[in-house]
Amino acid sequence: MSEVAPVGLIAAFMEISRVTLRQLLGRRRTLLLILLSALPVLLAVAFRAAGETEVERFTRRIFDTITMTILMPLVAILFGSGAFGAEIDDGTVVYLLAKPVPRWIVIAAKAITALAMAILLTGSSTVLAGIIDMAPAGSDGVSATMAQLLAVVVGSACYVSLFLAVSLFTRRALVLGIGYMLVWEGALSFMLPGIANLSIRQYALGASTAVYKLPLQEVRLSAETALLLAGVLVVSALVLATWKLMRFELPGGSD
Amino acid sequence: MTDPKRAAGVPATAPATAIAAATAPAGSIYDLGYRHYNGKRNGRGYAMWSLFVESFRGVWGLGRPMTAKAAPFILAGLYALPAVVQLAFSSVFAQRIAAGDQLQLLNYHNYFADFYFLAFLFCVAQAPELVCRDQRYHVLPLYFTRAMGRMTYAVARLGSLALSLFILLAAPALALFVGDVLMQSDAFKAVGDELPKALPSIPATALVAAGLASLSLAISSFSPRRAYSAIGIVAYILLMEAIPAALYSIGQTGGGSWTDKLFVFTPVTSLIGATYWFFGQPLDPQDFAGSLTSGTYLVASIGSIVVATAVLVYRYRRVPA
Amino acid sequence: MTAQVDPEVNGLQVRSEVAPAIELVHAARWYGNVVAVNDVSFSLGAGVTGLLGPNGAGKTTLLHMLAGFLAPSAGSVHILGRSPHRDPSVYRQIGLVPEREAVYPFLTGRDYVKFNARLQGLRDPDGAARAAIARVGLEDSMDRQIGTYSKGMRQRVKVAGSLVHDPQVLLLDEPFNGMDPRQRIAMMDLLGVLADEGRTILFSSHILEEVERVGTEILVVVAGRLAASGDFRAIRALMTDRPHNISIRSSDDRRLATTLMADPAVFAVELTPAGLCVQTAQLGAFRRLIAGASRAAGVRLLEVTPADESLESVFDYLVRR
Structure with a gap:
């Protein structure tokens, strides 16, 4: 009578994942996120029409300034902090907590679902935009697209797990996430190049060099270091989240 | 709710007398002393003022727990920090200026350009806080059935956010002013010298406050969820900055020279450009690509304020209460 | 957790079982x-x-x-x-x-x-x-x-x-x-x-x-x-400092009332069209008294009900104490 049987764990995982999916995808907001993800693609079409099909220009103008600095962080922060945030705000988290399911399963189901959705949106946008604009560049274009996809996947994993953990500590995880993205990644990393070791953007761009060296000057980490640091971040964030969920205390309510 | 005038309008003695027929088995109605309000009614203007004050307190978390104060005060503090640091070291600078060094780290006209992201973050954090929950918990009808109309509600909320932003943006300008005055040996003369340089800060700050407040509140009013409003504000502003830049870069090589006109749609760049107009400063070509002048950016900013306010008011006319 | 389990900590034993749920x-x-x-x-x-x-x-x-x-x-x-x-x-x-x-x-x-x-x-x-x-x-x-x-x-x-x-x-x-x-x-x-x-x-x-x-x-x-x-x-029953209300219907309420008033356990008797309403301090003593009193008065008891055994009165009492 200790824990749920192994078969039950998979069912529990699927069930939590299903509910999370429904929570993150409202009708109107999904449409908005799809529009947001479509932007790099539309710009890629415009670039292609203007005859700009170099890997370097695309990487700088669209992938770096839009996908990596706006689209990927926004979507990942939204899904990461929303996976629990909505449940905590609404009070439905009780239904998850009052179950004999090991807490790491709950965290894993939430994180993997949020990450899958983030990658589905931004990853497909990256691949589409990359192919549209860089296909004429030949095999370089294809490798660059793959490298960009890898960067998006690594970046999303970091953002999702970090802000999923943060959302268990504060209700303002989303605003903290946007603050991190604007202040830390935006302003401070230009002023202080030394924080490369503590920047999700650097992890993501560093990881991409494993596939292809994207023409961006400020890639400061090697693929190995970047992947290692990203892995440490993801694992420790998820462990922290599990630890916190085990001690999660519900607010007293109106009583 | 704790208005003494209202309390004064209540009859002091309202006896809860029960007029009950002791023997008749028939039903009866008891006067439990329901108190009619006979006091003065202050009307719509007063309601708007009350909501304005209450919203302002809400933006800064005044009268609320510390957790509500954290975000606004930390962000305002961070925004003012560089100016305060400069103020703290003004005596050091004063000596060097006396020695003839031209030393200008931070200035009235480019302070916002350097640190705008903190003011922007303030909007992302506090604008959804101000309006989303009213829709989420369906309390809008409680507002709209009072003396407060839909329009009044929108204007009061907007005004409080704009005033909050004005305070946040004006604080470092004030610190710079104090610092600049202290730097000089003759304080009276220094005030005379500095004031003309500092005064354009007031209209410039008012414009930026109105611009950021109207835009962020207009976007927030469309979602009952704070998370989605916040994301909406960030997405709109960042994308409207990035898209014209991307298209402009196509235009440069592709021959479409008109593409620099697209910069009028940038929310933050336009506001920064407009502030330069008040200071009479030339636009730094490093920050402002294209050929637009600060006057154009001023017009663009005012246009953006008008459109955003119209959208906000339109939204509150239509929103199901 | 080797704390002494004491089911009577609050003065009242609820239920005795081997392992309480x-x-x-x-x-x-x-x-x-x-x-x-x-x-x-x-x-x-x-x-x-x-x-x-x-x-x-x-x-x-x-x-x-x-x-x-x-x-x-x-x-x-x-x-x-x-x-x-x-x-x-x-x-x-x-x-x-x-x-x-x-x-x-x-x-x-x-x-x-x-x-x-x-x-x-x-x-x-x-x-x-x-x-x-x-x-x-x-x-x-x-x-x-x-x-x-x-x-x-x-x-x-x-x-x-x-x-x-x-x-x-x-x-x-x-x-x-x-x-x-x-x-x-x-x-x-x-x-x-x-x-x-x-x-x-x-x-x-x-x-x-x-x-x-x-x-x-x-x-x-x-x-x-x-x-x-x-x-x-x-x-x-434990609330002894508060009089119990008991309503009684009998074949002759008036006669019974005079008999009951003679007993020191009874505080007050009220004659209503619906029957007698008796206030007493000790419920136990009253129960013993009522049977004898009615027999002595030659009155047949139709109904004896505690009037305020409702939870509300109990609760009210405990909350106000």
């Missing part, structure tokens, strides 16, 4: 400087118990401690002999109906109950869900989205979700909120049936009739402390 020993919980639950001890076995108290008395905190969502700041909490905090496997034996109305609005009633069944690791989630839905009488609307449910239906689907794994202990926070009178009665009857099956059921309420109808066992919490526990009639 719910047991609190000197449990306390505070948030910062606010004490929500203060030194509460009781133990419960099978049956329905009402947790009573005015709003803000600490009922939800107490239930959250029982459900393992809050660690006691002092003392201990045990469910079926185990500490529920940080031990998810306890939830196999606990069904919880939280106070907040929120249920995933996008799920159908059936899907929600199945969700609970799967997370409980049940082998036949469909069958279990169907049975639980049948128990709360929601078969007709189980395929509708919960977002379209009325408040009462939401409460019922929450109860179904908490019942699906056949728990030994059922904790319900304000389960009758939002239900119409008929649904209340159905839910009360359901709780009675569930208790007869050997379950331990604890539900909180601030509405007295609810508690009175479901069970006579109550726990009264006032300002975080346990003010009384046990059968509410027994509690009433």
Whole structure:
């Protein structure tokens, strides 16, 4: 009578994942996120029409300034902090907590679902935009697209797990996430190049060099270091989240 | 709710007398002393003022727990920090200026350009806080059935956010002013010298406050969820900055020279450009690509304020209460 | 946890069983400087118990401690002999109906109950869900989205979700909120049936009739402390400093009244068209007196009922003390 049987764990995982999916995808907001993800693609079409099909220009103008600095962080922060945030705000988290399911399963189901959705949106946008604009560049274009996809996947994993953990500590995880993205990644990393070791953007761009060296000057980490640091971040964030969920205390309510 | 005038309008003695027929088995109605309000009614203007004050307190978390104060005060503090640091070291600078060094780290006209992201973050954090929950918990009808109309509600909320932003943006300008005055040996003369340089800060700050407040509140009013409003504000502003830049870069090589006109749609760049107009400063070509002048950016900013306010008011006319 | 288990800590023994389903020993919980639950001890076995108290008395905190969502700041909490905090496997034996109305609005009633069944690791989630839905009488609307449910239906689907794994202990926070009178009665009857099956059921309420109808066992919490526990009639009997009201119908009320007034145990007698209303300090003494007095007066007693044995009067008394 200790824990749920192994078969039950998979069912529990699927069930939590299903509910999370429904929570993150409202009708109107999904449409908005799809529009947001479509932007790099539309710009890629415009670039292609203007005859700009170099890997370097695309990487700088669209992938770096839009996908990596706006689209990927926004979507990942939204899904990461929303996976629990909505449940905590609404009070439905009780239904998850009052179950004999090991807490790491709950965290894993939430994180993997949020990450899958983030990658589905931004990853497909990256691949589409990359192919549209860089296909004429030949095999370089294809490798660059793959490298960009890898960067998006690594970046999303970091953002999702970090802000999923943060959302268990504060209700303002989303605003903290946007603050991190604007202040830390935006302003401070230009002023202080030394924080490369503590920047999700650097992890993501560093990881991409494993596939292809994207023409961006400020890639400061090697693929190995970047992947290692990203892995440490993801694992420790998820462990922290599990630890916190085990001690999660519900607010007293109106009583 | 704790208005003494209202309390004064209540009859002091309202006896809860029960007029009950002791023997008749028939039903009866008891006067439990329901108190009619006979006091003065202050009307719509007063309601708007009350909501304005209450919203302002809400933006800064005044009268609320510390957790509500954290975000606004930390962000305002961070925004003012560089100016305060400069103020703290003004005596050091004063000596060097006396020695003839031209030393200008931070200035009235480019302070916002350097640190705008903190003011922007303030909007992302506090604008959804101000309006989303009213829709989420369906309390809008409680507002709209009072003396407060839909329009009044929108204007009061907007005004409080704009005033909050004005305070946040004006604080470092004030610190710079104090610092600049202290730097000089003759304080009276220094005030005379500095004031003309500092005064354009007031209209410039008012414009930026109105611009950021109207835009962020207009976007927030469309979602009952704070998370989605916040994301909406960030997405709109960042994308409207990035898209014209991307298209402009196509235009440069592709021959479409008109593409620099697209910069009028940038929310933050336009506001920064407009502030330069008040200071009479030339636009730094490093920050402002294209050929637009600060006057154009001023017009663009005012246009953006008008459109955003119209959208906000339109939204509150239509929103199901 | 080797604390001495003392079932009579609060002066009243509730039920004696080998292993109490719910047991609190000197449990306390505070948030910062606010004490929500203060030194509460009781133990419960099978049956329905009402947790009573005015709003803000600490009922939800107490239930959250029982459900393992809050660690006691002092003392201990045990469910079926185990500490529920940080031990998810306890939830196999606990069904919880939280106070907040929120249920995933996008799920159908059936899907929600199945969700609970799967997370409980049940082998036949469909069958279990169907049975639980049948128990709360929601078969007709189980395929509708919960977002379209009325408040009462939401409460019922929450109860179904908490019942699906056949728990030994059922904790319900304000389960009758939002239900119409008929649904209340159905839910009360359901709780009675569930208790007869050997379950331990604890539900909180601030509405007295609810508690009175479901069970006579109550726990009264006032300002975080346990003010009384046990059968509410027994509690009433202990309240000796307050006169008991008893209404009597007899063949000759006037004659009986004169006889009763002669006895020192009787404070006052009121003659009403409906019968006599007698006030006495000692219920036991009065019971012995009444039979003899009526016989002596040659009056036939038709009905003797305690007029204020309602829970409300008991509760009122305890809260004001």
